[in-house]
Amino acid sequence: MSQPFTVSMQVRDYELDMQGIVNNSVYQNYLEHARHEYLKSIGLDFADFARRGINLVVFRAELDYKASLTSGDTFTISVRMVRESRLKFAFLQDIVRSSDNKAIMSAKIIGTALAANGRPEIPPELDLLLD
Amino acid sequence: MSQPFTVSMQVRDYELDMQGIVNNSVYQNYLEHARHEYLKSIGLDFADFARRGINLVVFRAELDYKASLTSGDTFTISVRMVRESRLKFAFLQDIVRSSDNKAIMSAKIIGTALAANGRPEIPPELDLLLD
Amino acid sequence: MSQPFTVSMQVRDYELDMQGIVNNSVYQNYLEHARHEYLKSIGLDFADFARRGINLVVFRAELDYKASLTSGDTFTISVRMVRESRLKFAFLQDIVRSSDNKAIMSAKIIGTALAANGRPEIPPELDLLLD
Amino acid sequence: MSQPFTVSMQVRDYELDMQGIVNNSVYQNYLEHARHEYLKSIGLDFADFARRGINLVVFRAELDYKASLTSGDTFTISVRMVRESRLKFAFLQDIVRSSDNKAIMSAKIIGTALAANGRPEIPPELDLLLD
Numbered sequence: 001m002s003q004p005f006t007v008s009m010q011v012r013d014y015e016l017d018m019q020g021i022v023n024n025s026v027y028q029n030y031l032e033h034a035r036h037e038y039l040k041s042i043g044l045d046f047a048d049f050a051r052r053g054i055n056l057v058v059f060r061a062e063l064d065y066k067a068s069l070t071s072g073d074t075f076t077i078s079v080r081m082v083r084e085s086r087l088k089f090a091f092l093q094d095i096v097r098s099s100d101n102k103a104i105m106s107a108k109i110i111g112t113a114l115a116a117n118g119r120p121e122i123p124p125e126l127d128l129l130l131d
Numbered sequence: 132m133s134q135p136f137t138v139s140m141q142v143r144d145y146e147l148d149m150q151g152i153v154n155n156s157v158y159q160n161y162l163e164h165a166r167h168e169y170l171k172s173i174g175l176d177f178a179d180f181a182r183r184g185i186n187l188v189v190f191r192a193e194l195d196y197k198a199s200l201t202s203g204d205t206f207t208i209s210v211r212m213v214r215e216s217r218l219k220f221a222f223l224q225d226i227v228r229s230s231d232n233k234a235i236m237s238a239k240i241i242g243t244a245l246a247a248n249g250r251p252e253i254p255p256e257l258d259l260l261l262d
Numbered sequence: 263m264s265q266p267f268t269v270s271m272q273v274r275d276y277e278l279d280m281q282g283i284v285n286n287s288v289y290q291n292y293l294e295h296a297r298h299e300y301l302k303s304i305g306l307d308f309a310d311f312a313r314r315g316i317n318l319v320v321f322r323a324e325l326d327y328k329a330s331l332t333s334g335d336t337f338t339i340s341v342r343m344v345r346e347s348r349l350k351f352a353f354l355q356d357i358v359r360s361s362d363n364k365a366i367m368s369a370k371i372i373g374t375a376l377a378a379n380g381r382p383e384i385p386p387e388l389d390l391l392l393d
Numbered sequence: 394m395s396q397p398f399t400v401s402m403q404v405r406d407y408e409l410d411m412q413g414i415v416n417n418s419v420y421q422n423y424l425e426h427a428r429h430e431y432l433k434s435i436g437l438d439f440a441d442f443a444r445r446g447i448n449l450v451v452f453r454a455e456l457d458y459k460a461s462l463t464s465g466d467t468f469t470i471s472v473r474m475v476r477e478s479r480l481k482f483a484f485l486q487d488i489v490r491s492s493d494n495k496a497i498m499s500a501k502i503i504g505t506a507l508a509a510n511g512r513p514e515i516p517p518e519l520d521l522l523l524d
Contacts, residue, residue: 012426013439014285018278018333019181020440024163024189025276028156033405040465046406047149047413047464055150057199063192071280071440072433143295144308145416149409149464151309156407164274171334177275178282178333202309202411203302280440281448287421294417312412320417323456330450 004078005041007034008098011073021068028061031093031107034077038091044126053116054123059088060110066103074098083130087120088112135209136172138165139229142204152199159192162224162238165208169222175257184247185254190219191241197234205229214261218251219243266340267303269296270360273335283330290323293355293369296339300353306388315378316385321350322372328365336360345392349382350374397471398434400427401491404466414461421454424486424500427470431484437519446509447516452481453503459496467491476523480513481505 009030017023036046049056069075075097084090088110095105115121122130140161148154167177180187200206206228215221219241226236246252253261271292279285298308311318331337337359346352350372357367377383384392402423410416429439442449462468468490477483481503488498508514515523 012422013429014279014287014422014425016280016440017276018178018280018282019186020280020444023276024192025156025159028159029405029407032155032407036406045464047409050150051413057196058155059196061155061192061194061196063194065188065190065192068188071438143291144298145291145294145410145418147309147411148407149411149413151313151411154407160274160276163276167275176333178278182282202307281443286425286451286454287418290418290421309411317412319458319461321458323417323454323458325454325456327450327452327454 004080005034005038006076006078007037008074008076009033011069011071011075013071016071021070024065027063027065027095027105027107030077030095031091031109034079034093035091035109038079038081042129044129049113049123054121055114056111057114058109058111060108062108064106066105067097069095069097069104075104081129084110087122089122089126089130135211136165136169137207137209138168139205139207140164142200142202142206144202147202152201155196158194158196158226158236158238161208161226162222162240165210165224166222166240169210169212173260175260180244180254185252186245187242188245189240189242191239193239195237197236198228200226200228200235206235212260215241218253220253220257220261266342267296267300268338268340269299270336270338271295273331273333273337275333278333283332286327289325289327289357289367289369292339292357293353293367293371296341296355297353297371300341300343304391306391311375311385316383317376318373319376320371320373322370324370326368328367329359331357331359331366337366343391346372349384351384351388351392397473398427398431399469399471400430401467401469402426404462404464404468406464409464414463417458420456420458420488420498420500423470423488424484424502427472427486428484428502431472431474435522437522442506442516447514448507449504450507451502451504453501455501457499459498460490462488462490462497468497474522477503480515482515482519482523 015022015026078094080092082090091109093107097104112120113122146153146157206226209225211223213221222240224238228235243251244253277284277288337357340356342354344352353371355369374382375384408415408419468488471487473485475483484502486500505513506515
């Protein structure tokens with residue numbers, strides 16, 4: 001097995017909620033950003049797909065929140081992409097706090113690609129990577 | 132069974148992403164807002180809990196994205212709260228587009244309450260509602 | 263003078279920051295939503311313009327923060343559109359808390375429309391309204 | 394004159410709106426993050442102030458949008474803090490795209506500090522820096 005792709009990020013204060021911790025919904029932003037960076041690292045550009053009418057879409061997200069991030073925290077997000085079925089792929093993602101390697105979140109994000117006609121259709125350049 | 136609690140909302144254009152649809156992470160904002168409104172409707176105030184040092188936290192979210200909302204769409208979110216275990220509760224939530232009753236998302240959000248010492252502890256007024 | 267257009271809104275808890283008040287940047291979301299609702303009320307649809315390659319863009323925002331909104335607050339946003347110059351228009355917007363009519367924010371948002379070629383060009387249906 | 398403080402950032406795709414460009418309100422997030430990083434660099438922590446009941450608040454923002462950022466863009470934000478009056482300070486901030494040094498935004502953000510009693514009161518450690 002190869003090393004998973006990772007992105008390093010830092011909490012920004014506007015991402016904190018009234019509890020003083022990163023709001024739940026913000027983690028999906030982090031996870032999405034890491035997936036897009038991962039795709040770019042293998043030569044696939046989400047924005048470029050969108051402009052070509054191919055929409056990569058999520059249809060299930062399983063998010064396990066294990067601990068909270070707060071102001072100033074830095075963290076890494078790992079990304080592994082696996083085939084889930086013929087027309088589905090999944091991203092396995094973990095968020096780990098840098099200071100102490102504490103597990104913050106595990107996520108499984110299942111997606112597909114929709115062609116301009118709305119039908120699921122994995123573009124060949126993505127399909128190739130899923131074997 | 133009683134009717135589930137529902138909240139009506141409308142998509143705002145700043146919630147759309149470059150695909151012209153509501154961004155995935157925004158649904159968690161919608162769901163959270165509906166849960167807080169539900170809690171208020173039964174006399175529990177999330178913000179008030181937070182000020183008292185009791186943090187209601189999510190530790191697992193299962194989100195099934197079935198269709199997308201876009202500019203101008205109105206929708207309802209239903210909320211049912213059930214006991215998941217002694218120290219856990221779950222919210223079952225569905226988002227339905229108003230114009231055609233299309234199912235947009237189903238979600239199961241599992242949470243607990245953390246006391247000021249960080250330990251899970253369901254406040255009595257919430258515990259009572261979970262039987 | 264005609265009555266200004268107004269939209270009623272309610273603070274959602276995810277919009278609060280660690281100070282327990284609505285985060286500064288969220289007001290721009292509120293203001294934008296109110297502008298788009300205003301435009302719709304006079305038959306102009308921002309999303310529709312975007313799809314036609316006409317981008318309504320802001321190029322200056324002057325925001326006066328007078329007081330803060332917090333959890334549960336309801337408020338209204340008024341919108342008046344005026345011509346600023348031949349190729350510029352301005353929105354004058356005020357946010358007022360409903361419970362006590364307290365002024366929360368005054369804003370002047372100056373914009374133009376960019377045609378597909380990137381040049382400022384006010385679409386005729388908008389231009390007509392600015393006299 | 395000393396060099397202004399700068400922070401480097403990168404657009405994340407979830408920050409794009411349906412026009413495919415960074416949404417207006419997101420720039421305020423960028424600017425706030427840069428201000429907080431600047432304050433930290435001189436030994437002042439916004440989150441720490443908030444916990445001590447001293448709220449640094451913005452009461453006027455003047456934002457000049459000059460060009461748009463889009464997917465993949467990297468940029469720097471500069472921050473200079475100056476005294477505006479006895480109880481007010483201002484941040485002068487510029488956003489510049491890294492690839493071509495294009496000016497994206499200039500901002501003047503005027504703020505003060507509110508003590509727990511809601512009165513403006515610049516904490517001494519901040520006041521010292523404003524001479």
